[in-house]
Amino acid sequence: MILGFKKPFKPKLMDGSKLHSMREDKPGRWKVGMKIQMATGVRTKAYECFRDDLVVTRLQHVEIRYYGKVPGEVLAPVIIVDSKRLDDASVLELARNDGFKTMGEFMEWFDEDFEGKIIHWTDFKY
Template identity: 35%
Template sequence: MTLPFSTQIEGKPNYFIEKIWRGLLNSRKSPIYMYSIYNNKYAEIFGESWGSKIGLLPKIHTIRQDKSNRWKEGDKIHFVINNRTANQFEFAPVIQCVRIQKIEIIHKHIPMVKIDGQEQSFYELQRLASNDGFDSVEEFFKYFKEDFNGKIIHWTSAIYL
């Protein structure tokens, strides 16, 4: 299934393409030669190599609403930007969805996150925010600023207990 990504959040670059690639390389989900092939197309589009973003932490999953329950373990993931446009770019090889976890974000006095019904500690929130491509827990909650129910779509073996 197509999994579209933006390249910016509120006008600021999010580097999700580069962070996803870092995660694919770290988890050995994609061979290094594929990195080079996709990097050539990336360089055509963005005018630079994604190797210039070496210091970025990996993005190893994404959080999405899934009201129609479309996403399932075993689904094939097609990573794209500019979905359904003439500039659509599938920026990584097709990867299998390894795991789906339910996520609930609740904003009361202090924001709280539950994954598969389990409330997450601050340490786990830091891990979740980083693994989802955010620079901090504050940035994560700035993006998820309202109550939210959805799924974590995993393409690596890392999960939350």
């Protein structure tokens, strides 16, 4: 199944520093063992499939919650993976493993509450 990415993530996917991707999956489409086709420009003329040699090795439920967030205020999120709240070090590790250099970048991308799945293609687990 196609897993679309913005172009800045491509080098991190190619060098192996991005270990997973977090996505909404309300219909439950993603399953362990599915082949992953990583691409940029999905549904455009610029479509490029740059990796198709990986499979889903694990799925983990993830929640990102900004409790008490006030507009303009920087508030670190609470992140829960498979019903376990991550400590600060694990939150930073999750951000980096998802392709972000800093927590600030991660929080800009995930700037509101989120619930979905971590799609893994390595043996890593939180």
